[in-house]
Amino acid sequence: MDKQRFRLAEYFGKPAQYYHATFDHITHKINRQHQKIPVILLTDVYLVDSQDKKIRLANKNDFIDVKGKHIIADHLWVKLTKPWLELPQELLQGDEIFFLANVEQYKITRVDTITKRNQIWDAMIKKNKKIEASWNYYTKHHYRKNFMTSLQKMRAKQQENIAEAKKLQMQIKLVDYSLNHICKIHVVLLKKVKKETVK
Secondary structure (H helix, E strand, C coil), X not given: CCHHHHHHHXXXXXXXXXXXXXXXXXXXXXXXXXXXXXEEEEEEEEEECCCCCECCCCCCCCEECCCCCEECXXXXXXXXXXXXXXXXXXXXXCCXXXXXXXXXXXXXXXXXXXXXXXXXXXXXHHHHHHHHHHXXXXXXXXXXXXXXXXXXXXXXXXXXXXXXXXXHHHHCCCEEEEEEEEEEEEEEECCCCCCCCCC
8 A cells, every 4th residue: 555545544434534635637547447437636635624624634654745734645546527527617737626535445466565565574584594594503503402392482483473474464455545436526726827928
């Protein structure tokens, strides 16, 4: 999961919330059925109340925007659905809106996420080999009266490392989050369009 969207996981499966975002642009993406669908890029997504008042976030792991404010996501791709088409004016890059939406979860197979999980496993294997090499060296150079007991302890330590690695891997979930069922869209700030001067 992108760090930029980890906070959304807290609202997955919960009632719809209000969000404030900056409109960037409309484009297309290919879905799992290989169909081209229109999507909107939203940036600097804040959690707000029904009056568009920002709800304070203050976790140390929060993503911070360019103004130093805590945000719930730095960017999101959302589907272009009917409520967007019912707006009284066309949105331009930089326009700000707030709306009601649910959090959706979807599977990801990004290389960086899989690499992080693999690195955890590789580090555990390296650690376990070191433990076994150390045990073998001591056993070879010292007489052990309790050979089987020490072997069992060494194996138990390796099993602890395997369990810890699996736990850490599970924390890096192969899912990400976005917003869906967007409705009650309100335009709160329209960016002024610069007029070109005719010479």
